Each structure stands twice: as structure tokens, then as C-alpha cells.
Amino acid sequence: xxxxxxxxxxxxxxxxxxxxxxxxxxxxxxxxxxxxxxxxxxxxxxxxxxxxxxxxxxxxxxxxxxxxxxxxxxxxxxxxxxxxxxxxxxxxxxxxxxxxxxxxxxxxxxxxxxxxxxxxxxxxxxxxxxxxxxxxxxxxxxxxxxxxxxxxxxxxxxxxxxxxxxxxxxxxxxxxxxxxxxxxxxxxxxxxxxxxxxxxxxxxxxxxxxxxxxxxxxxxxxxxxxxxxxxxxxxxxxxxxxxxxxxxxxxxxxxxxxxxxxxxxxxxxxxxxxxxxxxxxxxxxx
Amino acid sequence: xxxxxxxxxxxxxxxxxxxxxxxxxxxxxxxxxxxxxxxxxxxxxxxxxxxxxxxxxxxxxxxxxxxxxxxxxxxxxxxxxxxxxxxxxxxxxxxxxxxxxxxxxxxxxxxxxxxxxxxxxxxxxxxxxxxxxxxxxxxxxxxxxxxxxxxxxxxxxxxxxxxxxxxxxxxxxxxxxxxxxxxxxxxxxxxxxxxxxxxxxxxxxxxxxxxxxxxxxxxxxxxxxxxxxxxxxxxxxxxxxxxxxxxxxxxxxxxxxxxxxxxxxxxxxxxxxxxxxxxxxxxxxx
Ligand SMILES: [Co+2]
Ligand SMILES: [Co+2]
Numbered sequence: 001x002x003x004x005x006x007x008x009x010x011x012x013x014x015x016x017x018x019x020x021x022x023x024x025x026x027x028x029x030x031x032x033x034x035x036x037x038x039x040x041x042x043x044x045x046x047x048x049x050x051x052x053x054x055x056x057x058x059x060x061x062x063x064x065x066x067x068x069x070x071x072x073x074x075x076x077x078x079x080x081x082x083x084x085x086x087x088x089x090x091x092x093x094x095x096x097x098x099x100x101x102x103x104x105x106x107x108x109x110x111x112x113x114x115x116x117x118x119x120x121x122x123x124x125x126x127x128x129x130x131x132x133x134x135x136x137x138x139x140x141x142x143x144x145x146x147x148x149x150x151x152x153x154x155x156x157x158x159x160x161x162x163x164x165x166x167x168x169x170x171x172x173x174x175x176x177x178x179x180x181x182x183x184x185x186x187x188x189x190x191x192x193x194x195x196x197x198x199x200x201x202x203x204x205x206x207x208x209x210x211x212x213x214x215x216x217x218x219x220x221x222x223x224x225x226x227x228x229x230x231x232x233x234x235x236x237x238x239x240x241x242x243x244x245x246x247x248x249x250x251x252x253x254x255x256x257x258x259x260x261x262x263x264x265x266x267x268x269x270x271x272x273x274x275x276x277x278x279x280x281x282x283x284x285x286x
Numbered sequence: 287x288x289x290x291x292x293x294x295x296x297x298x299x300x301x302x303x304x305x306x307x308x309x310x311x312x313x314x315x316x317x318x319x320x321x322x323x324x325x326x327x328x329x330x331x332x333x334x335x336x337x338x339x340x341x342x343x344x345x346x347x348x349x350x351x352x353x354x355x356x357x358x359x360x361x362x363x364x365x366x367x368x369x370x371x372x373x374x375x376x377x378x379x380x381x382x383x384x385x386x387x388x389x390x391x392x393x394x395x396x397x398x399x400x401x402x403x404x405x406x407x408x409x410x411x412x413x414x415x416x417x418x419x420x421x422x423x424x425x426x427x428x429x430x431x432x433x434x435x436x437x438x439x440x441x442x443x444x445x446x447x448x449x450x451x452x453x454x455x456x457x458x459x460x461x462x463x464x465x466x467x468x469x470x471x472x473x474x475x476x477x478x479x480x481x482x483x484x485x486x487x488x489x490x491x492x493x494x495x496x497x498x499x500x501x502x503x504x505x506x507x508x509x510x511x512x513x514x515x516x517x518x519x520x521x522x523x524x525x526x527x528x529x530x531x532x533x534x535x536x537x538x539x540x541x542x543x544x545x546x547x548x549x550x551x552x553x554x555x556x557x558x559x560x561x562x563x564x565x566x567x568x569x570x571x572x
Pocket of ligand 2: 524525526527530
């Protein structure tokens with residue numbers, strides 16, 4: 001990953017720059033982050049909201065550019081985040097409401113936006129231990145579903161979300177938005193199917209695949225004996241046979257209505273709260 | 287509810303009309319269904335997809351207009367639906383791909399679209415019996431959330447979804463889309479908060495409200511003794527005190543991550559599968 005502001009001279013780093021024009025090249029670069037190509041090339045992505053930016057910094061994410069609207073100027077928390085951004089060599093932009101609306105494509109935009117370095121966790125670095133739960137998603141397509149699943153994994157105390165094969169980009173604006181900040185808290189891993197299967201052979205985990213053809217009620221599975229990987233199929237096709245064969249159990253959620261009417265994010269939520277049933281309690285929260 | 291085609295003369299009813307122009311007044315009327323005002327005035331709404339239209343007719347919904355693209359012409363199932371539409375006095379339109387794309391605002395539109403009469407269930411007609419579960423949503427705002435909740439209620443075998451107070455329109459295209467057809471299968475009820483509270487005093491139900499301040503673990507509640515109404519707060523504010531006071535239990539879902547990180551639809555799904563845990567089994571499905 002290269003710093004997207006590299007080569008623009010040291011004079012630009014660490015100073016607040018005021019921008020009101022949509023045609024400013026820096027703003028154009030930021031707007032281009034709506035494209036996956038640009039996100040991939042720059043290794044960066046956008047997150048909206050002061051609280052999210054504060055949380056991301058606290059969790060050790062690297063901010064490249066902080067953008068805030070004139071209305072947010074002088075707010076102590078905004079000033080603090082600006083100082084931290086400058087200290088890390090990042091750029092701080094004070095912009096008009098029009099500009100921040102254009103960047104985030106919103107009518108009522110947040111007043112603060114951060115451009116962060118992307119960060120993925122490597123599959124090989126995962127060493128699941130007892131009490132840990134992972135979600136593995138096969139070729140998930142819908143950005144909103146992926147964001148909601150990352151958010152739900154966070155809520156349920158899962159240790160990471162593994163994206164298998166071709167998936168929607170976890171760093172798209174729509175996905176990041178749907179995570180409500182959990183994209184900064186939950187490790188996200190990308191892996192090919194072959195790599196996932198190779199990892200699965202080494203890792204001492206129990207793979208529980210949710211499959212329409214699954215014969216086992218999801219509530220009868222032993223989620224306590226090993227770390228659990230909940231393997232969820234994609235929105236259209238379910239799980240391919242190569243992955244289903246690698247599973248220790250093929251689980252099914254009983255449904256009363258029309259066939260297969262559960263949305264992927266809901267099914268993942270129901271599975272997560274079942275797999276972690278023995279681990280979650282109101283007391284544990286404090 | 288008045289028939290939106292009323293007054294246009296009997297010659298138009300029951301015949302297939304070919305339309306290729308976006309400026310055709312009938313197409314303009316259909317496109318106007320994107321507006322809540324038009325949906326309210328005409329008492330109608332749009333649903334996409336041949337399977338959905340077939341299911342809706344089977345469930346007794348009244349179709350006013352069937353629209354299909356030229357590519358779908360001659361398909362036996364499409365012909366059958368067209369015959370049924372004509373038999374009911376509805377209008378059948380054969381249109382270009384461009385027109386159906388404009389109606390549904392999609393790049394890859396479905397080939398069949400149905401315009402149906404809206405149908406809501408009256409709160410006073412609900413007489414919950416043991417084994418039934420209802421979802422009551424206080425001022426739900428997000429169309430996608432509402433659609434997903436209706437879909438999940440269907441999957442879990444719930445008996446209806448009660449919308450309390452100002453809510454997003456259950457008949458918007460985005461909500462109908464997210465229900466994946468369940469809007470035709472699950473009774474939807476609208477009620478003011480006062481009407482809901484009055485109904486609650488007469489109905490012999492157990493109201494379980496999910497509340498951040500709830501002290502009771504959602505898994506310790508008795509969902510078997512009475513019909514259950516799961517009362518869910520809205521995305522921003524949770525449940526107002528008047529509704530919380532009317533609840534028999536204030537439930538909380540233990541969360542491991544950051545505060546209140548569960549999305550409304552996911553929380554509703556987790557609650558539904560818990561409240562109906564004793565009622566759902568793989569065998570029951572057959
Ligand atoms: Co299969
Ligand atoms: Co309250």
C-alpha cells in the first residue's frame with residue numbers, strides 16, 4: 001500500500017486545507033473511492049461519522065485524510081481528531097457542506113469523514129481457540145448483507161469474518177455504512193476456496209455449514225467441543241459441494257413459511273446466537 | 287379503494303395492450319407508484335417477478351395490472367397469469383424491456399410485474415391463540431429493515447406484523463422487494479399507539495418488548511403460556527415509555543461487542559427464533 005498523498009510535497013502534510021470546490025483534485029480523488037478499482041489501487045476506504053473515526057483511531061487504524069465540514073470546526077472532539085491525524089502525517093481538509101455531501105453521496109451527510117488504510121487479516125495467522133467463533137461467507141454478493149453480518153459478528157462476539165472466493169468488497173461505502181463501525185472491530189479475512197480448505201485441514205475447528213440439504217437441526221449441534229466456523233452459502237446458490245464436504249456438520253434452521261425464506265444476514269445472526277449461546281450472558285457484559 | 291383504471295372505458299379492460307413508449311400515460315401512472323402519495327391514493331402497489339405474481343394470485347390478492355416484457359411473451363406461466371388477470375377485469379400490458387426497466391428502476395429488470403390492490407389486516411380482527419406469535423414494530427423507518435422483518439416473520443411462522451405509529455410504507459417497492467414475496471403471505475396491520483394499547487388490554491397476549499434497559503435475558507422468558515407479541519423499538523430511539531410500561535417483560539439480547547450493535551431486523555430474527563423455539567422443528571416442516 002502506498003500513501004495516496006505521496007509525492008505531493010511535504011508542505012501538504014499536516015496542515016488544514018480549506019476546500020469549497022467540487023472540482024478540487026483532492027476531492028475528486030476522494031470521490032473516486034466510490035470505485036472498487038480506486039480503493040484497490042490506493043488501499044484505502046472511507047468511513048463516515050465522528051464517532052466512527054474516533055473508534056477507528058482508538059483501534060489502531062491508520063487515517064490518511066480527515067475531512068470535516070465547516071459546521072464541525074472548533075468542536076473539541078473534531079480538533080482532537082485533527083491533531084491526531086496531523087501527528088500521523090495525514091491530511092486534514094475543512095470543506096463546505098456541499099463538498100462533504102458529494103463525497104458521501106448523501107443529502108444529510110455526516111460532518112466528519114475519514115479516509116483510512118485498508119487492513120485485512122491473513123488466514124494463516126488465525127489460530128482459533130476454544131470459545132472462538134468465526135463466520136465464513138462463500139462468495140457473498142450483497143454489500144448490505146456483508147455489512148450487517150460484520151456488525152452482527154461484532155455483537156455476538158465472533159472473532160472474525162472470512163470471505164471465501166469472489167465477494168463483494170468489504171471496504172465499499174455501502175458495506176462500511178452497514179457495519180456501523182464494526183468493520184474496525186472485527187477482523188476480516190479474504191481467502192480462495194482452496195486456501196480455506198487447506199487452512200481447514202490444519203486448524204482444529206468444527207465447520208458447521210448451513211445448507212438447505214442439511215439434515216441436522218442447528219440446535220442439536222455441539223458448539224462447545226472446538227472453535228466453530230459457521231460456513232454460510234451465498235444469496236443465490238447456497239454452498240458448493242466442495243465446501244459442504246469439508247464441513248463437520250450440515251445444519252438447517254427449521255422454517256415454517258415458504259421454502260428458504262431466511263435472508264442471509266438473518267440466518268447468520270440466528271446461527272451466531274445459537275453457536276455462542278453458552279458464551280453470551282447479560283452478566284458477562286458487566 | 288377505487289380501481290385506478292376506472293373511468294377509462296370498458297374497451298380497455300381485459301385486453302392485452304402493447305406499449306413501447308415511456309411517455310404513455312398508463313406507464314406514467316405505474317411509474318408514479320414509486321411515490322407513497324400515489325400508492326395511497328390508488329390503494330395499489332407494485333411487485334416484481336413471475337413467481338411472486340403467481341403466489342400472490344394463489345393467496346387471493348387482487349391484481350389490477352399485469353405488465354410483462356416482450357421476452358416473456360408466449361411463456362405458458364405468463365399466458366396463464368395474463369388469462370387470470372383478464373378474467374378478474376384487470377389490464378394486461380406487453381411492454382418493451384426499456385419500459386419495464388423504467389417502471390422498476392432496474393438495469394436488469396424482472397420480466398413480469400404486477401400491480402396489486404393493497405390489503406391490510408385490521409387490528410380489531412386479531413384474536414391471537416396459543417402458539418401464535420406476532421411482531422409489533424414501533425415507528426419502523428427503514429424500508430429494507432421492514433421488508434426483511436416481514437420475510438423473517440414468514441420464515442419463523444409468525445402470524446402477523448403490527449406497525450405502530452408513523453412507519454415506513456409496507457407497500458413501497460423497496461420494502462416489497464425485501465420481503466421476497468412474504469408481503470403476500472404475512473398479514474400486516476397498522477395501528478396508532480393508542481389503538482395498540484387499547485387492543486393489548488383486551489387481547490390475552492404476552493407482550494415481550496426488546497429494550498436496551500431490559501433486565502431479563504431473552505432466553506429466560508416464558509413464551510409458551512400465552513400468544514406472544516414481540517415488541518421491537520425503532521432504529522434510533524428504542525421503545526417509548528408508554529409502550530414499555532404495557533409490556534409483560536422487557537427482554538434483552540446479550541451482546542459481546544460494542545453497545546447496541548444489533549440491527550433491528552437481526553434482533554427481530556433472533557427474538558422470533560427464540561420465542562418460537564418450541565414450535566419450530568425440521569419434522570414439522572415435513
Ligand atoms: Co449442495
Ligand atoms: Co425507554
